[in-house]
Amino acid sequence: MKKGTEDVLLNNTPILSTEDLTYIYQKGTNSEVTAIQDVSVDILQGELVGIIGHTGSGKSTLIEHFNALKKGTSGRVLLDGSDIWADKSKIRSVRFRVGVCFQYPEYQLFEETVAKDIAFGPKNMGLSEEEVNRRVTDALTYVGLSQSYAEKSPFDLSGGEKRRVAIAGIMAMEPQVLVLDEPCAGLDPKGRATVLQMIASYRAKTGCTVLLVSHSMEDVAAIADRILVMNRAHVAFFDTVDAVFSHAEELQEMGLDIPRITQLMLSLREKGIDVPANLYTVQQAYDALRPRLKGGSRHAQ
Amino acid sequence: MLSDITIGQYYKAQSVVHRMDARMKLILTVLFIVIIFLCKNFFSLAVMFVLTAVSILVSRVPFRMFFKSLKPIIPIILITAALNIFYVKKGTELLSFWKISVTTGGLSTAFFMAVRIICLIMVSSLLTYTTVPTQLTDAIERLLSPLNVLHISVHTLAMMMTLALRFIPTLIEEIERITNAQKARGADFESGRFLERVKAMIPVLIPLFVSAFRRAYELSFAMTCRCYHGGEGRTRMKQMKLSAVDFAALGVFLLSLAGVIVLNRFFQAMI
Known part of the structure; x- marks a missing residue:
C-alpha cells in the first residue's frame, strides 16, 4: 500500500456519497440509455480517488451528479451527510464546494487576462476583492505558473498552459472536493507528468479531496489512494490501487489499458x-x- | 430547451415524399406559398388545407413533429389573430366597449389568417423533415445555377449553407458543454434582470465564438487537403432524377392552383 494511503483510509469520514444513484438519458422514450445504475460509493475526506472506465462507462455522467449539474433519475448524492438537492436554492453553493473541471477545460476561458479568468469562480462566490486576489495568486502557484502570467491574455498561451489556467480557475474556488475529468487528455507526456505532479502537490498542500477521472490506468495508479472502476454503468471495483490491480485480467476484459x-x-x-x-x-x-x-x-x- | 430547435431536422421514414426529387419539393413548396396567398375565401383556403393534410399524411412524418415546429410560431399566430379581431370592421358587431369593437368579419379574418400561417409552417417544415440538408442545398444550387451567368458563385453559397446547417447540432452541443463548465464555476443564468442575464451569457458566447473560428480554420484546412477548389468541374455521387412521382405531385399542385382560381371566381372574396 502506498505511503499515506493508510492514514487517509483510517480517517474514514465520508465527504461525498452516492446512494443507489441511477441516471437514465431520454427517459420515457424508446431510446432510453442507462448511463449509471445503482451507484453507491463513499468518497472519504482527504483521499485521492481515481475514476476509470472505458468510454461510455458512465464516469462523466457520474461526476456531473457530484456538483448537481444532473439530478439522478433515482437515488441521492450526499455532501457532508446532507442531500445536495434538499434545498434547491443552495445548488450554487454545492458547486463551490465540489469544484468540477471538465474535459478540455481550456475551451471555457473567456476573459481578457489570466487573472480575471481565474477570478471568475471566486467572484461568483461573492468574496471580497482582497480574498479574490489572494486566491488568484495561490491558484497560479498551485498550477506552477509564475505571477507574470496574471496579466497575459489566456488566448496567447500554449495548450498546456491554457489547461493549467483553466484548472487554476477551479482550484481558486478552494472547493472541499476537486473533481478533474481527464485533465491529461490530449497533452504530451511531459505535459501529462506536469499536470499529475501539480494535482498531487495541490492535494498535499491543501488536504483537499480529489477525484481524478481518466481512462489511463498508468496515470491514476501513480497518484491515487483508491480506484473506482466503472463498467457499463455499474461500479465494477472500488478499492485500493493494489487490490484493484489484483483483478488485472478482468480490467483488461473491460477494455481498460492496464x-x-x-x-x-x-x-x-x-x-x-x-x-x-x-x-x-x-x-x-x-x-x-x-x-x-x-x-x-x-x-x- | 436548445434541443427543441427543429430547423433543418430530418425525420427518417420511408415515404413517397422522402423519395421525391429535392428540386421538385423545393419548387412545390414555393408554389404552395404562392397559391395560399392567392386564396381569397374559405372555399379556396379549404383546398389548400386539404392539400397540406394529404401531403402530411403521405409523408408518414408523425403529427407531433409538426406541432413541435409550430410551437415557436404560436405567439405570432396569436398576435396576428388579435390584431385582425380588433382592426377589421366588417359584418355585424358582436360586442363593443370603449373604442374597441369585435365584428364577425374580424373574427373570420383572424381565423383565415391563422389557418394560412399554420399551413405555411406545416408545408415548409414538411420540406425539411423529408429532405436531408445536403440534398436541399444541392437542390438550391441546381435551381439557382442560372445566376452563374451573373458571376454569382452559386456553388459557394450552397456550400456555405450546407456547412452552416451541418454545424448547428455541433454548436448546440458546444453551448451545452460550455454552459455546464461555467455553471461549475458558479455562473448564474437563471436569475437576475434582463441586462444581468445578457451579461451572464458572455462567458458562454466568447468561448463559443473562439471555438467556432477554430473549427472553421480546421475545416478549411481539411477541405484544402482534399483539393477542394470550388464547384468547377466537380461531379456528383448522387445524381438527381425526376421521376413519375414528382410529375404526379406537380400535377396535384397545379390542379389545386386551378381549383383555387376557380373558387376565387365563384365565391365572394373574404379579404
Whole structure:
C-alpha cells in the first residue's frame, strides 16, 4: 500500500456519497440509455480517488451528479451527510464546494487576462476583492505558473498552459472536493507528468479531496489512494490501487489499458512464472523479479 | 430547451415524399406559398388545407413533429389573430366597449389568417423533415445555377449553407458543454434582470465564438487537403432524377392552383 494511503483510509469520514444513484438519458422514450445504475460509493475526506472506465462507462455522467449539474433519475448524492438537492436554492453553493473541471477545460476561458479568468469562480462566490486576489495568486502557484502570467491574455498561451489556467480557475474556488475529468487528455507526456505532479502537490498542500477521472490506468495508479472502476454503468471495483490491480485480467476484459509493466507480469504468469499480478510500477516489478534473477544466476554457476 | 430547435431536422421514414426529387419539393413548396396567398375565401383556403393534410399524411412524418415546429410560431399566430379581431370592421358587431369593437368579419379574418400561417409552417417544415440538408442545398444550387451567368458563385453559397446547417447540432452541443463548465464555476443564468442575464451569457458566447473560428480554420484546412477548389468541374455521387412521382405531385399542385382560381371566381372574396 502506498505511503499515506493508510492514514487517509483510517480517517474514514465520508465527504461525498452516492446512494443507489441511477441516471437514465431520454427517459420515457424508446431510446432510453442507462448511463449509471445503482451507484453507491463513499468518497472519504482527504483521499485521492481515481475514476476509470472505458468510454461510455458512465464516469462523466457520474461526476456531473457530484456538483448537481444532473439530478439522478433515482437515488441521492450526499455532501457532508446532507442531500445536495434538499434545498434547491443552495445548488450554487454545492458547486463551490465540489469544484468540477471538465474535459478540455481550456475551451471555457473567456476573459481578457489570466487573472480575471481565474477570478471568475471566486467572484461568483461573492468574496471580497482582497480574498479574490489572494486566491488568484495561490491558484497560479498551485498550477506552477509564475505571477507574470496574471496579466497575459489566456488566448496567447500554449495548450498546456491554457489547461493549467483553466484548472487554476477551479482550484481558486478552494472547493472541499476537486473533481478533474481527464485533465491529461490530449497533452504530451511531459505535459501529462506536469499536470499529475501539480494535482498531487495541490492535494498535499491543501488536504483537499480529489477525484481524478481518466481512462489511463498508468496515470491514476501513480497518484491515487483508491480506484473506482466503472463498467457499463455499474461500479465494477472500488478499492485500493493494489487490490484493484489484483483483478488485472478482468480490467483488461473491460477494455481498460492496464500499465505495460502489469501486462508483462500477466504474460509471465501465463508462462507459469509465479509473480504477483498486481504490480503497476517498474520499481515493484524490479523488486519482485530480483530474487529470482539472483537465484537463476546462482543456478547457472 | 436548445434541443427543441427543429430547423433543418430530418425525420427518417420511408415515404413517397422522402423519395421525391429535392428540386421538385423545393419548387412545390414555393408554389404552395404562392397559391395560399392567392386564396381569397374559405372555399379556396379549404383546398389548400386539404392539400397540406394529404401531403402530411403521405409523408408518414408523425403529427407531433409538426406541432413541435409550430410551437415557436404560436405567439405570432396569436398576435396576428388579435390584431385582425380588433382592426377589421366588417359584418355585424358582436360586442363593443370603449373604442374597441369585435365584428364577425374580424373574427373570420383572424381565423383565415391563422389557418394560412399554420399551413405555411406545416408545408415548409414538411420540406425539411423529408429532405436531408445536403440534398436541399444541392437542390438550391441546381435551381439557382442560372445566376452563374451573373458571376454569382452559386456553388459557394450552397456550400456555405450546407456547412452552416451541418454545424448547428455541433454548436448546440458546444453551448451545452460550455454552459455546464461555467455553471461549475458558479455562473448564474437563471436569475437576475434582463441586462444581468445578457451579461451572464458572455462567458458562454466568447468561448463559443473562439471555438467556432477554430473549427472553421480546421475545416478549411481539411477541405484544402482534399483539393477542394470550388464547384468547377466537380461531379456528383448522387445524381438527381425526376421521376413519375414528382410529375404526379406537380400535377396535384397545379390542379389545386386551378381549383383555387376557380373558387376565387365563384365565391365572394373574404379579404
